[in-house]
Amino acid sequence: MAFRSRREKLRLILSGSACIHPGSVYDAISIRIAEDLGFPLGMFGGSVASLAVLGDPDITLITLTELAEQMRRMSRAASLPVLVDADHGYGNALNVRRTVQELETAGAAGLTIEDTLLPAAFGEAKTQLISLEEGVGKMKAALDGRSDASLVIMGRTGAASITSIEDAIRRAQAYEATGVDALFFTGIKSRAELEAVAAATRLPIVLGGAPEELSALDYLASQRVRIALQGHAPIAAATQAVYETQKALREGTAPKALRGLASSDLTTRVMREADVKARSADFLGLKK
Numbered sequence: 627m628a629f630r631s632r633r634e635k636l637r638l639i640l641s642g643s644a645c646i647h648p649g650s651v652y653d654a655i656s657i658r659i660a661e662d663l664g665f666p667l668g669m670f671g672g673s674v675a676s677l678a679v680l681g682d683p684d685i686t687l688i689t690l691t692e693l694a695e696q697m698r699r700m701s702r703a704a705s706l707p708v709l710v711d712a713d714h715g716y717g718n719a720l721n722v723r724r725t726v727q728e729l730e731t732a733g734a735a736g737l738t739i740e741d742t743l744l745p746a747a748f749g750e751a752k753t754q755l756i757s758l759e760e761g762v763g764k765m766k767a768a769l770d771g772r773s774d775a776s777l778v779i780m781g782r783t784g785a786a787s788i789t790s791i792e793d794a795i796r797r798a799q800a801y802e803a804t805g806v807d808a809l810f811f812t813g814i815k816s817r818a819e820l821e822a823v824a825a826a827t828r829l830p831i832v833l834g835g836a837p838e839e840l841s842a843l844d845y846l847a848s849q850r851v852r853i854a855l856q857g858h859a860p861i862a863a864a865t866q867a868v869y870e871t872q873k874a875l876r877e878g879t880a881p882k883a884l885r886g887l888a889s890s891d892l893t894t895r896v897m898r899e900a901d902v903k904a905r906s907a908d909f910l911g912l913k914k
């Protein structure tokens with residue numbers, strides 16, 4: 627399996643003793659930049675998938691096919707392991723199983739399945755959770771859908787900020803018992819909450835957005851946190867750069883006077899132009 631070494635790298639992060647920050651990736655260019663900068667892992671968030679593919683907010687309008695295709699493009703462009711936010715698995719537990727199959731063949735190193743009720747229910751302004759029993763069924767279906775045993779499957783709950791930390795612990799323990807590889811938490815607000823979660827579970831922990839008091843990597847590592855997300859600043863930076871550039875052009879700035887563009891050096895690296903030149907010499911009879 628061509629993707630196994632990527633998955634084994636993610637497994638090494640989970641079984642290690644350090645906590646790392648992943649690079650936020652969402653397309654072929656962003657994954658190559660994250661790889662070149664030495665990030666050990668890419669995080670493909672559902673929010674950035676929606677933004678990059680549809681230009682939409684994170685409300686689960688994106689389809690599984692669109693998500694998997696974007697992952698496939700990244701897998702082709704770079705060999706950085708990527709953890710994919712697979713939301714709720716695009717339906718019920720049977721859809722979760724299909725989601726795992728699609729993301730596995732698209733080259734994901736790992737994926738998260740969460741117990742949020744998605745898309746939002748009629749008349750409900752506040753985020754809801756599915757039952758613990760349905761969540762357990764989804765985790766079991768995710769594990770059943772995997773054909774490469776090295777693919778990492780994480781159980782994710784947002785209960786800490788939706789119901790209570792006690793509920794988050796109950797759910798995490800139930801997901802842990804299904805055999806998932808790691809637990810992913812969003813909404814943990816304090817060291818006391820993280821310590822309660824870490825004491826009540828055994829698996830490696832991944833933290834979604836976390837407050838300042840949960841930012842020291844050594845402390846996080848001591849609580850079995852192996853991956854700590856830092857949001858998705860790169861796509862926000864890209865949006866701002868495109869805005870500034872189009873605005874300047876629209877206002878009459880000459881292309882040569884534009885500021886903040888990628889140098890030809892950076893563009894050449896991102897395009898892997900040296901590889902293309904070597905192939906052109908080998909296959910097209912062109913000069914190196």
Ligand SMILES: O=C([O-])CC(=O)C(=O)O
Pocket residue numbers: 669670671672673674684711834835855857858
């Ligand atoms: O996975 C993440 O980075 C957090 C999240 O849910 C999203 O951005 O959709």
Ligand SMILES: [Mg+2]
Pocket residue numbers: 671672673684711713
């Ligand atoms: Mg998400």
